[in-house]
Amino acid sequence: SSVEVQYANVYPRGASEIRCVVSVPESDEAQFKWSSTGGTLVGDGATVTWEAPSDYGDYHIMVVASDSSGESAEATLTISVVPRPYRGCCGRK
Numbered sequence: 876s877s878v879e880v881q882y883a884n885v886y887p888r889g890a891s892e893i894r895c896v897v898s899v900p901e902s903d904e905a906q907f908k909w910s911s912t913g914g915t916l917v918g919d920g921a922t923v924t925w926e927a928p929s930d931y932g933d934y935h936i937m938v939v940a941s942d943s944s945g946e947s948a949e950a951t952l953t954i955s956v957v958p959r960p961y962r963g964c965c966g967r968k
Contacts, residue, residue: 878938878950884957887929891954894922897940904943911936914954927956 881892899905909916913934915926925936933955941947 876940876948876950878952880952880954882954883952884955885927886959887927887931887956889927889956891925891927892922893925893936893938893952895938895940895950896921897948899942905940906942908939908941909936910938914956925954927954931956931958 876895876897879894879896885891895907897905905921907920909923911925911934913930914928916936917924917926933953935951935953937949937951939947939949
């Protein structure tokens with residue numbers, strides 16, 4: 876199993892899709908519990924969208940995947956909220 880992130884660095888109020896990839900028996904279905912140290916998680920299931928807060932910094936997104944037999948796995952990833960590059964007005968750097 877693994878966790879895949881669309882963007883590891885986002886701008887304030889930006890968003891990144893996060894996907895948890897797990898292997899479960901064909902007759903079973905995984906359940907996912909997502910949490911984060913900031914920002915907002917939208918959606919449920921194996922794929923969610925993390926919406927960044929307006930504050931810069933590193934935010935940790937955690938997921939616990941479990942199946943009906945009680946087996947579970949967990950993972951954590953970090954997404955950084957970074958400043959937008961400065962582009963001066965009118966062709967100036």
